[in-house]
Amino acid sequence: MFITYTHVDQLKSRAKKWQVSSYQNQRRKELKATLPATDKSARSKRPRVLTWKQIPQEAGNVGSDQTEERSTAPSWDDDDDRVKSEDVRVAVVSWEPHLQAAPGSLRCDPFNSYPMQSSGRVQLTVDYYTQIYAPMNLGNYQDDHGGNWLLSHLFRMAVQADLLFEATMLFVWSQLPASQLGSSPEELQQTLLSLRGSVMRKLHHRLTVPRLCCDDVTIHTVLALMAGDFHRGQDDHVELHREGLRRIVDLRGGLSTSDMPPQTRYSVTATEMMCDYAIQRRSRSPKTNITPDSTLTYPTHPFPPSLSKVLSALPEGFSDLALKTRLSIQVIRLLYRMSKTVEKGPAEFPVDTSIAVEMMRLSMDSGARPLEKAIVTLSFVFGRFLFDVTTKGRGPVNSSRRTYQSMETTLRTLCQSIFEQLHPIDCAGRDFVAWAVFLLASAGVDYGVPASMQRDMLRRLYVSAPAVRCSEAFLEMLRKFLWHEKLMPCAQEMWERTMEQNNTPQVDKERG
Template identity: 30%
Template sequence: MTVIDSSASFKSILPSTPKAGIQSCRSQSYKRIRWRSYDPSKKLQNFTPDPFVQWHPPNSSHDNSDEDVKKLRKRQTMDVDREPRSLVPSPIQSLPSNGTRVDPFLTLPIKATECVQDAMDYFVTICKGFNTEKSIVPGPVNPHLSLLLPFALKHAILFESMIAVCRASVLLSLGRSIFEDSACVQHRGNAIAGLNATLQSKECTDDAALLTVTMLMTLEYLTGNQHGVLMHCQGLEKMLQLRGPLSEDEDRETESDWMKFVKLGLTAYKALGSFVTGQPPDIPPDSLGYLSETFQELTLDQPLSYPEMPFPPELCLVLSRLPSGLSELCLASRISVQMINVLSSISGATTILTSLSLQDGMFTPPSPDSPNYGEDRRQSMIQTLLSSLRRMSLTSTVPIEYHLTSGLLSYLFQLRSLSPLNLFYDPILRKFITTLPFHTKPSALQEQHCLIWASLSVAGALALRVVPMPDSHTVMDRVLDLYPVARKWPQLEKILRSYFWTDEMGAHWKCVWGKAMSRRQFILRQSQGSVESHAMLELEQPDSHPDQVRERIRVHIKGAPRSMIEMAQGIGVCPFRPRPPAVTPG
């Protein structure tokens, strides 16, 4: 700062005046001051500018309006703002521009668009609802929030793949295609491009790359892309082979929580690949049992074989233990030996599971005096049967056998106390809608009854979805159009009871059938002109309030991780092989 001599400056502004002159001025009268217009071209002589005053020449007009004065003051303020400020940093720091609504001070590895913020909201909300009591990582906070999220914030490709999965989960829950959403397609493409770049670097097998593959594998599964799941599953196996052991510490007790979490996730995704492709995973043989043993017991590891008359005695013994409708179908139609073995296993599982107390879809022992079937076996029984049926659906080429597989899958979905179906089962349900409503009416009465039962079973499973799936009504519409016997409940119930049936499931199917009949009658009256054209079919639709829609989506997505863990446990434990006896030392 320039130091100015105040005494000198004031002397230049106020020059000295003789005392005599002052006294003479006081005796004289005041003179009228005549203002002259200012001419900038004429400079005043002997003028010394005041360094403390910023003077601006007035406008040409003498009387300025208030609007002109405001414009002048605004222009002066802008000129002052353009002046250089002090270089001392402000103690108030600006907020990060790439944070979230939950934590604005958090910096995301990708641009925080509205889509990213919404996906983060759903991820945090759903993970908070997970049950952490039986988690492999103990603690009050879900490991997806305490371990996975902080790790993903340091790796852009993993975070981008998580955003794509969250976005796709919401869209699919609402019955929309992810390929029609530009944001989801963009995040998916960025994750794939980032993964391809990582695979060409030294970090090709690090934890971030492995977890990114699992996320993309989940995305392909949710969209029903079986080939994509197979490619990611094979790629994941090769990456694990190149990396070798995940950790040098083989002691499970001293292993870090992060490594436990990664190993559990990779095991679950191996199980997912096995479930989708119908191939048993590579699980160590020292486990209690695994899916390859189940396939051996049911001969699913061999090509499908179709018996011819006369049936062998052991096969006739199996057929005699099945419900009458199924045994007649196997005798009259082309049903493989593997399917007959699966039907026998489902019949035994129905007897066992219906005698147990069920709560929230989780199996609980009725009393501590039933040691024949442990809790792990009960939990894994249905999952193992689902994997077996999944393999049947991929290998069978006979139409009636394929549709029977769809009905059996739906039956097992409902066998767990009619629990709501979550996002994990959406690809299978979507496949039902694209195949079963287009079947042709067979000539054999046994096959007609089989398709009626399979359609009711599939319609019952679709009705358990928290958010109704588009075109789910077409399954029952097709049955009621083709089979007149299905339009009267007493006759229909007789057919259904000749297949797999429980009283609880039968009551549920009757409600589904009643709604389908109401829909059919309304459409018939409307086509005959007995209903006004502007009348709408009053179907039970979920509320459209945004809060209620978000809650339904949260519930629909929330149960998917639990179903995936149960599937992994079911593949790792074989319910058809007895537990090996404990060896007493000595």
């Protein structure tokens, strides 16, 4: 019989103590039943069990591995019979407690093998995963050699991939109470949001690499991300990522015909069942669903009243593009949600993670037009840039720096292609290009857009859009799209930089 403990508080549980006492009494009765109750001579033939007593060591011998034998004459009671011994051996050995998943008893990481900073919370999580979670799930994750696949394969793979390691930390932290992790609920919530954002950014970048988009690291990252969302009650995110998981599995060759390990196939199947439960649970919740449509739908004139109402609330520039049937209904509704979020406050964008998730999904949709992908990406940049400007360092450390670094390739490509929107075919207009250059040249400082590329964009904007040479006209261009008055100093600074960059050579020539 094994009495298991899954939480340190169970050491004080009356139910667990009752189990221990019941087991001890049962063993005594079984031992008595093997011998006649009145046959003391037969009872005396039982093998003698040496008593074991933990004797405190002296201060100087703590940690010693020496074993000392002492001769003493203790006695003990066995129910009604008293057995005495004149030579009972008492072993004095050094005692080391088992590792526990609790603060104060953590393993260190002397070789810096973890892909993220080895803080106390990370070490605690590693202990919990390797000593509690993995052994509890051994029955479902046994490898070919009878070992624990979670430790021999999955955890080893996570140590070599920062994306999967962070997703594993997110999965475990979403299950444990804040007190066990040594933090308050509010602090833990902020930590989870920051870590989830990091995982999403790295996952989004990994999905753009063909040879990595459907490997084991990507699949198990999505599984851990979905499990974490499920434990935090974010059922709408669970269903959203379910569609992405299915696409990744299809790219791998299908669940039954691919080369995935059987343990991975089991995890995917179990996650599908978890999604079914999350959908049922969400149906009883008033939260708004963010389930994506399978295909993008483009409106035709005349627009229905519901869509016309949405367009009336959009910024003028986006509304004009929508009226020209240049934007899908999904992008229009996403821009509407983004506009309402900005109206609530400049720091509201990172709070509603569903908007960022939907933006990432649409930016990767193969059916979306280049203009739509550019709008979605720039809207995401706007939300992060506005948050940085308004918080001024009060937000998560280096949060936006990591965001832009993960989008570096996308942003550089956008810097080179944005001026194509000035061409007569598929033209979005000079106002949109001015708004895009403002975001890419302002928010991109130290975030992956090199200074030379910024100067080139400002030069091309100065030449192709003469209206920007007037500061008031330039601000009117920006206000036609996502905008907040908190960005006014940034816009003024960029305009002055543009004028100085393009006027200085002419002034020098005149002076010469």
